[in-house]
Amino acid sequence: MKKITLLVVALISLTTATAQIRIGKAVLPYEENFGDTDLKLNGAGMREMLWIDLYAGGLYLQKKSKDPRAILDANETMAIKLNIVSGFVTQKKMIKAVRDGFNKATFGNTKSLDERINKFIKFFNEPIVKNDIFDIVYIKDEGVKAFKNGKELGVVEGRDFKYSLFKIWLGDEPASEGIKNGMLGIQ
Secondary structure, three states: OHHHHHHHHHHHHHHHHOOEEEEOOEEEEOEEEEOOEEEEEEEEEEEEEOOEEEEEEEEEEOOOOOOHHHHHHOOOOEEEEEEEOOOOOOHHHHHHHHHHHHHHHOOOOOOOOHHHHHHHHHHHOOOOOOOOEEEEEEEOOOEEEEEEOOEEEEEEOOHHHHHHHHHHHHOOOOOOHHHHHHHHOOO
């Protein structure tokens, strides 16, 4: 009986261990479900600054892709998960990083997105602490839904908004080459 119990525990542990991946101190699941859509981890990486891990980022797609242009252009449900692993990531710094990211992604031409960028930035109106998890989910034909620790924060409409937002991590001038390559699964 003890051998059977040990075997069952070992199998459960093995199944649980393969259902997620560790990126630095962060743990990301291999699969996510948003609405009616199952997404699989395309890849993940760590955003670092001066040798300090700031956050792990995972890209979730319906089918794997290493092509950032195809991902940005796609009108299909997809998500980016950000797992904060450092106390250096604060509300103020996140807001600045998002604004800077949109400026880079649009080459400074944010005018058509300004109202929606401001709406998105309001999703960061509470303090950000270590171990917070943000899910940025583009729902096909609906818009970007944002979640913090599983709680829905709101929706920002528009595929053009999704394009610019995801370009922060997947564009030609990403937040970090390491996190971009990790999300694309080419590291």
